[in-house]
Structures are given as structure tokens and as C-alpha cells.
Amino acid sequence: LHRLLPVQLPADAAMDSSHTKTFILLAAHLSRMKLMTDYVTDQRSVLDQCTRILNAMLDIALLRKWLSTAVSVVILMQTLAQANWHTDHPLMVLPHFNEEIIERIGPDCTIPLLKDQFRLDGANVEQARKKAIKKILDAVDALLRWPVLQPKKFILHSESGSSYEVDYLQDERWPEYVQVEADASYRIVFSVEMIGPYKFETDAFCPRFHKERTAGWIVIVGEKDTGEALCCKKFPPVAGFRHLSIPFRIPKRLGRHIFTVFILSDSYLGVDQEYNLHCDIIAKTGANNGGKSLD
Numbered sequence: 001l002h003r004l005l006p007v008q009l010p011a012d013a014a015m016d017s018s019h020t021k022t023f024i025l026l027a028a029h030l031s032r033m034k035l036m037t038d039y040v041t042d043q044r045s046v047l048d049q050c051t052r053i054l055n056a057m058l059d060i061a062l063l064r065k066w067l068s069t070a071v072s073v074v075i076l077m078q079t080l081a082q083a084n085w086h087t088d089h090p091l092m093v094l095p096h097f098n099e100e101i102i103e104r105i106g107p108d109c110t111i112p113l114l115k116d117q118f119r120l121d122g123a124n125v126e127q128a129r130k131k132a133i134k135k136i137l138d139a140v141d142a143l144l145r146w147p148v149l150q151p152k153k154f155i156l157h158s159e160s161g162s163s164y165e166v167d168y169l170q171d172e173r174w175p176e177y178v179q180v181e182a183d184a185s186y187r188i189v190f191s192v193e194m195i196g197p198y199k200f201e202t203d204a205f206c207p208r209f210h211k212e213r214t215a216g217w218i219v220i221v222g223e224k225d226t227g228e229a230l231c232c233k234k235f236p237p238v239a240g241f242r243h244l245s246i247p248f249r250i251p252k253r254l255g256r257h258i259f260t261v262f263i264l265s266d267s268y269l270g271v272d273q274e275y276n277l278h279c280d281i282i283a284k285t286g287a288n289n290g291g292k293s294l295d
Contacts, residue, residue, distance in 0.1 A: 001039075005031060006085070022046050030085050032208065044210045050080060058218075058232070067222035067229040074218050074264045081267040083208035090270030095138040095207070111146045111270050145198050145205035147215060147271060149238065149263065152191035154275070159185040168261075168275040175258075175278040180250050182281050188221065188246045188261065194238050202237035204267035213267060220262040221248050221277075230259065234266075256280050 002009065005027045013020050025043040028035060035043060054077050061069040079086050082093045090110055091102045105114070154166040156178060164178050168190075180186060194200070204215035215237050222229040231248035251257070259277040 001028060001033070001035075004033065026050070026080070029083055029208075030079055032083050047080060047210065051077075054080075062220075062229055062232045065229045067220070067224070067227050070220055070222075070229050070232060071262060071264070074220075074266065075269075077266050078264075078269045081204065081206045081209050081213065082269050084269055086269070093269055094142045097139065111143065112148045114143060142205060142207075144196060145201065147198075147201075147238075147265070147268060148195040149217070149271065149273070150193050150195055151263065151273070151275070152193060154188065154190045154261075154277075156180075156277070157187040157189060166277060168277075172276065175276070177256060177278045177280040180279045180281055181284045182250055182254055183252045184250050184284065186248060186250060188248070188277070189243060191241065191243050192238055192263075193241045200239045202239055206267060215268065216266045218262075218264045218266055219244060219246050220264065221246060221259055222262070223251070223257060223259050225258065250279070250281060254281050254283060 002015070002024050005024065007027055009020060009023065021042070025035075025039065025046050028039075029043055029047065054073055058070055058073045061073055075086050084093050089099070089102050091097050091105070091114065092099075094111075102109070151168065154168045155163050156166055157163045158180070166178065166188075167176060170176060202214050204213045206213060217235045217238060218232065219235065220229060220232045228251070230251070231246060233244075233246050235242075235244060246261075257279050259279060261275045261277060263273045263275075265271050
């Protein structure tokens with residue numbers, strides 16, 4: 001089984017080790033390999049334990065303020081839920097899709113783009129289903145279930161009560177900076193809306209995972225330049241429309257900083273989003289000026 005895997009262990013790896021067995025079973029899951037019945041039982045046990053371990057790893061990474069590690073742990077959660085390597089094309093998670101089909105569609109295509117291209121959120125879905133053969137029908141159903149989360153308005157609130165609406169889609173070449181105070185508490189509040197016929201669905205579409213699970217979201221705020229994670233908050237499934245609020249503390253370092261808001265799924269690959277928050281950090285004063293924008 002080990003020889004068939006795309007990732008090989010060192011030649012001197014102890015094959016009777018429980019760590020080695022765990023690695024092989026996880027790699028086989030990500031490679032979607034069919035296993036013997038005895039191995040399937042062990043694999044399910046490993047996946048159950050991995051869910052708890054990964055949540056603990058995420059907590060430790062955030063405690064240490066390791067941004068890259070925290071994001072990587074969430075991506076690993078996604079790969080286990082979808083039984084896919086993180087290096088595989090996002091469309092590989094769809095039923096009956098292979099590299100040849102993806103190459104014909106376009107190697108840069110994503111699931112949200114594919115849904116939009118075929119207008120699978122429109123009224124013609126039922127008609128498309130009636131005409132589709134089984135394999136196409138499976139792919140269409142999977143596309144329909146894949147969540148597309150659309151953020152709305154971003155508001156930055158300071159602890160003094162002042163607020164500022166952030167243009168999260170602004171041109172990165174000429175960004176507008178928001179003036180905030182060092183070592184002060186702020187909250188990012190924004191609205192999100194699910195799009196599509198399954199927008200009220202809370203169960204995750206994970207046909208290769210052995211248990212039913214809900215599709216939650218994890219929002220991380222961090223600074224890429226320093227690799228520091230400022231905060232993280234987990235949210236339950238979004239059904240339709242919802243307001244999200246994320247508290248965090250501004251670093252003490254003065255000057256201009258770019259903080260990134262990562263909106264990550266805990267179950268789906270290829271739907272993560274990130275938005276930049278440009279801040280100019282000033283020293284604390286008696287009167288709070290948080291929320292003032294700079295040209």
C-alpha cells in the first residue's frame with residue numbers, strides 16, 4: 001500500500017510503527033484508494049481522532065500567533081473532509097472529474113466560476129437535470145451543493161464606539177488606509193450571504209468522508225508580512241444570511257500595516273476568501289480617532 005502512495009516515507013521507516021500506519025492510512029484517504037475491510041475500520045478511527053487533533057493544533061497555532069500554521073491546519077481539515085490532496089486541482093473533488101476534463105474546461109477554473117459559467121444558480125437547473133446523463137447529473141448536484149459565500153459590508157468598530165466602513169474590494173494599487181490606535185481593541189463586523197439553491201443547507205457535502213458533518217466557517221485575521229495571527233473565530237454553518245463579528249487587538253507597532261481577513265471553510269476546498277484591511281497605526285491619545293481614513 002505504501003508503494004502505491006504519491007508521498008513516500010524514508011526507506012528506514014518502521015512499518016510496524018503506529019505512526020507509520022496512521023500516515024499511510026491518511027495518505028490513502030487523500031489519494032482515494034480502495035482499502036481492505038480491516039483497513040477501512042482503522043482508517044475511520046484515524047480520521048475521527050484527526051478531527052480532534054487538528055482542532056487542538058489550530059488552538060495552539062493561534063495561541064502562538066502563527067498565521068501560516070493556522071491557515072495550513074484549516075486547509076488540512078478541508079483535505080480530509082473532501083479526500084483530496086491540497087495540491088490537486090479544486091475541481092478534482094467533483095464526481096467523475098479527472099485531469100483531462102479539467103484541462104478542457106480550463107486549468108484556472110474554480111468551483112464558483114464553474115457554477116457561474118453554467119448558470120447553475122438560475123431557474124434552468126431543473127431543465128439541465130432532466131437532460132443530463134447520470135455522470136453529468138452527479139457533477140451538477142455536487143456543484144449545486146458547493147457553497148458560495150458572498151461578503152457584504154465590512155465595518156470596523158473601535159472600543160470607544162467610533163466606526164468606519166471598509167472598502168474591502170478597493171484597488172490594491174491605491175489603497176485607502178484607516179487610522180487606528182496601537183494596542184487598542186477593535187471589532188470587524190460584516191455580513192455574509194450564501195448563494196444558490198442550497199443556500200439554507202447546513203450539512204457539508206463530503207461523499208468520501210465516513211460521517212455526516214456540518215459546514216462551518218473559520219475567520220482568521222492576521223498580518224502576512226510578520227506572519228502573526230491576531231485573532232480567530234469559528235462560526236457554525238451560514239444558512240441564508242448572517243452577521244459575523246470578529247474582535248481583535250491592534251499591534252503596538254506604529255505605521256502602516258496590511259491585515260488580512262481569511263474566510264475559510266472547515267469542510268470545502270476551493271471556496272476560501274481573503275480581504276485586506278489597510279491600517280495606519282498611531283499612538284494612543286486621550287481622544288480616540290479610530291476610524292479616520294487617510295488619503
